[in-house]
Amino acid sequence: MKETPLSNCERRxxxxxxxEKKRLDGRQTxxxxxxxxxxxxxxxxxxxxxxxxxxxxxxxxxxxxxxLNRATEGILFFNLELSQMAxxxxxxxxxSDLLVKLxxxxxxxxxxxxxxxxxxxxxxxxxxxxxxxVDLHLLNxxxxxxxxxxxxxxxxxxxxxxxxxxxxxxxITLYAxxxxxxxxxxxxxxxxxxxxxxxxxxxxxxxxxxxxxxxxMDGLLVIAMNKHREICTIQSSGGIMLLQDQVLRxxxxxxxxxxxxxxLILKALENDKRVRKEGGKFGFAESIANQRITAFKMEKAPVxxxxxxxxxxxxxxxxxxxSEAVSKPxxxxxxxxxxGEGIExxxxxxxxxxxxxxGxxxxxxxxxxxKMETEDPSAGNHISDDAPIVxxxxxxxxxxxxxxxxxxKKTRTQANSKPEKVSSKKAVRKKKKKKPAN
Amino acid sequence: xxCWIMAASPISSSGPRVARTMLGQVxxxxxxxxxxxxxxxxxxxxxxxTLRLGAVVRPRTRVVCGPGLRRCGDRLLVTKCGRLRHxxxxxxxxxxxxxxxxxxxxxxxxxxxxxGDHVIGIVTAKxxxxxxxxxxxxxxxxxxxxxxxxxxxxxxxxxxxGDLIYGQFVVANKDMxxxxxxxxxxxxxxxxxxxxxxxxxxxxxLGLIRKLLAPDCEIIQEIGKLYPLEIVFGMNGRIWxxxxxxxxxxxxxxxxxxxxxxxxxxxxxxxxxxxxx
Numbered sequence: 145m146k147e148t149p150l151s152n153c154e155r156r157x158x159x160x161x162x163x164e165k166k167r168l169d170g171r172q173t174x175x176x177x178x179x180x181x182x183x184x185x186x187x188x189x190x191x192x193x194x195x196x197x198x199x200x201x202x203x204x205x206x207x208x209x210x211x212l213n214r215a216t217e218g219i220l221f222f223n224l225e226l227s228q229m230a231x232x233x234x235x236x237x238x239x240s241d242l243l244v245k246l247x248x249x250x251x252x253x254x255x256x257x258x259x260x261x262x263x264x265x266x267x268x269x270x271x272x273x274x275x276x277x278v279d280l281h282l283l284n285x286x287x288x289x290x291x292x293x294x295x296x297x298x299x300x301x302x303x304x305x306x307x308x309x310x311x312x313x314x315x316i317t318l319y320a321x322x323x324x325x326x327x328x329x330x331x332x333x334x335x336x337x338x339x340x341x342x343x344x345x346x347x348x349x350x351x352x353x354x355x356x357x358x359x360x361m362d363g364l365l366v367i368a369m370n371k372h373r374e375i376c377t378i379q380s381s382g383g384i385m386l387l388q389d390q391v392l393r394x395x396x397x398x399x400x401x402x403x404x405x406x407x408l409i410l411k412a413l414e415n416d417k418r419v420r421k422e423g424g425k426f427g428f429a430e431s432i433a434n435q436r437i438t439a440f441k442m443e444k445a446p447v448x449x450x451x452x453x454x455x456x457x458x459x460x461x462x463x464x465x466x467s468e469a470v471s472k473p474x475x476x477x478x479x480x481x482x483x484g485e486g487i488e489x490x491x492x493x494x495x496x497x498x499x500x501x502x503g504x505x506x507x508x509x510x511x512x513x514x515k516m517e518t519e520d521p522s523a524g525n526h527i528s529d530d531a532p533i534v535x536x537x538x539x540x541x542x543x544x545x546x547x548x549x550x551x552x553k554k555t556r557t558q559a560n561s562k563p564e565k566v567s568s569k570k571a572v573r574k575k576k577k578k579k580p581a582n
Numbered sequence: 583x584x585c586w587i588m589a590a591s592p593i594s595s596s597g598p599r600v601a602r603t604m605l606g607q608v609x610x611x612x613x614x615x616x617x618x619x620x621x622x623x624x625x626x627x628x629x630x631x632t633l634r635l636g637a638v639v640r641p642r643t644r645v646v647c648g649p650g651l652r653r654c655g656d657r658l659l660v661t662k663c664g665r666l667r668h669x670x671x672x673x674x675x676x677x678x679x680x681x682x683x684x685x686x687x688x689x690x691x692x693x694x695x696x697x698g699d700h701v702i703g704i705v706t707a708k709x710x711x712x713x714x715x716x717x718x719x720x721x722x723x724x725x726x727x728x729x730x731x732x733x734x735x736x737x738x739x740x741x742x743x744g745d746l747i748y749g750q751f752v753v754a755n756k757d758m759x760x761x762x763x764x765x766x767x768x769x770x771x772x773x774x775x776x777x778x779x780x781x782x783x784x785x786x787x788l789g790l791i792r793k794l795l796a797p798d799c800e801i802i803q804e805i806g807k808l809y810p811l812e813i814v815f816g817m818n819g820r821i822w823x824x825x826x827x828x829x830x831x832x833x834x835x836x837x838x839x840x841x842x843x844x845x846x847x848x849x850x851x852x853x854x855x856x857x858x859x
């Protein structure tokens with residue numbers, strides 16, 4: 145779908161509002177939106193909500209052989225995807241520019257900053273190392289994807305536990321989750337991206353722009369920092385020219401914001417750890433609230449289900465037995481036969497019978513080519529077709545050869561009632577051999 | 583929309599129900615509703631049996647099928663989930679004809695163009711003597727430059743790309759590109775045309791718009807008492823609002839967006855707090 149165009153009216157209004165230091169949702173210039181972090185039941189799965197922007201992060205690991213020029217280091221792999229449900233403008237082919245830019249920024253922020261100790265991911269030098277893969281999916285786009293994505297990535301990495309491995313000589317033992325507790329990754333520091341949007345050629349600055357503000361901004365400055373005030377990555381896009389003191393000011397603001405966000409992340413991780421240890425409920429079902437529309441709710445009317453079963457049984461008992469649609473095959477000429485008249489199929493009924501049969505007797509009734517036996521009535525069934533001529537002794541298939549004959553009588557009995565003796569039974573079925581599991 | 587679905591009647595009840603008994607209740611797509619025969623109130627109970635396809639006896643009342651309902655033989659088929667509503671015909675019924683309107687009140691955010699709807703559109707392109715206007719549907723609507731009040735070939739309207747237009751649809755069906763105009767059938771603008779320069783445009787759900795446009799809407803009256811303002815509602819979910827200052831405009835926009843989920847008391851509280859400050 146094409147993106148909704150921005151009208152001149154909106155653009156003018158937003159710029160004027162920014163000049164007066166007013167934002168659409170009432171925030172101040174340096175305010176972040178509400179950040180909410182929730183964890184899934186698996187280790188390494190989390191959803192980060194920055195206002196309405198939502199990113200899902202998932203970390204997974206695998207044992208692979210290392211890169212040739214880095215034989216003692218593990219491999220890190222980052223991937224951010226813009227899901228089509230995030231915004232109508234995101235279509236499978238159309239988002240390449242933005243996607244490449246975001247992925248590149250994320251990689252620089254997390255990989256080049258060496259926040260994860262890759263040496264600790266080595267199991268056997270030159271042969272086996274851990275490959276850690278971080279997948280991020282954007283679920284809803286309301287501005288500032290990069291911040292939410294970087295928070296989701298680092299939270300998922302901190303939350304993740306990899307299986308424990310022990311090396312004895314030449315033997316590598318990979319312990320399953322039940323045998324030994326999984327081990328967290330070794331993370332040195334937590335780099336977080338902070339975005340600054342510039343308007344009117346750098347005159348006005350906003351932190352954490354939402355989607356509308358992003359549309360009217362002139363340029364974007366992203367600073368990735370950790371709580372020790374080390375800058376991991378800095379990127380300016382949009383072609384605006386910034387003064388030196390503007391950049392310095394931004395880095396100071398970023399330092400403050402990163403400290404707040406890191407505290408929030410640590411608290412969330414603590415909480416989750418505590419809940420898991422205490423055996424409480426964790427996972428998305430608990431932490432993501434049901435988003436109900438609470439006004440104008442209709443009262444739940446109690447549904448009385450106490451006698452539903454009886455009613456159902458009554459209805460079934462009183463109903464007429466299904467009509468006796470006989471699937472009598474009519475042989476018009478040798479080689480062509482017609483079964484049924486094109487009305488509703490009665491295959492379901494046949495299957496029912498088969499199951500009853502098989503449940504009834506486990507014996508294989510082998511039919512002779514000439515002899516026709518009446519079937520064992522104890523199973524409570526009956527059969528319909530004409531006399532089959534058995535061609536092979538194979539006990540796997542049920543082969544029924546049709547010949548033009550008189551009308552077979554098919555009687556139907558209900559599942560629980562007594563089996564009736566059917567008079568003109570031309571028995572016929574060769575049953576599958578039931579091989580009981582020994 | 584979250585529907586709390588309750589079985590008002592046991593599940594094993596037979597067949598379709600009479601529409602009149604279902605008013606105000608939640609109906610689901612696929613349900614069939616019977617129209618009461620107008621043979622008289624006494625025979626209403628037996629009306630269900632007398633309806634037959636192609637029967638000589640035709641229902642006397644002419645019932646209008648509104649959004650969310652479709653006619654299927656002699657019955658109404660529900661196509662959207664929501665509450666069933668009915669409106670009696672005004673006046674004494676026009677010559678024994680109308681039996682009122684039935685429709686389903688449903689909630690959605692995506693707009694589908696409907697003929698006669700007044701909408702707010704954004705001009706995306708100017709090509710020759712045609713404007714392409716984005717109305718939030720699957721296709722941009724086309725608007726001729728002659729469809730403005732007082733427009734002639736020499737005297738073109740002053741419309742730029744990115745302007746807001748308030749107009750109504752003259753052609754809107756699923757097979758053709760929608761067409762809109764900014765004049766009514768008498769050739770007068772009647773409030774339609776290009777919307778002024780300032781102000782804020784924002785999007786809400788379609789159900790909220792219909793609620794706000796209902797006659798005697800309390801929300802609008804209360805808002806009017808707060809500040810002097812100009813406001814335009816488009817049936818495609820877009821609202822344009824302008825007040826004296828930016829702060830007031832922002833407050834109004836946020837209040838209208840929040841009105842959807844607020845109860846009456848919460849709303850009154852907010853309005854009283856705003857009028858004090």
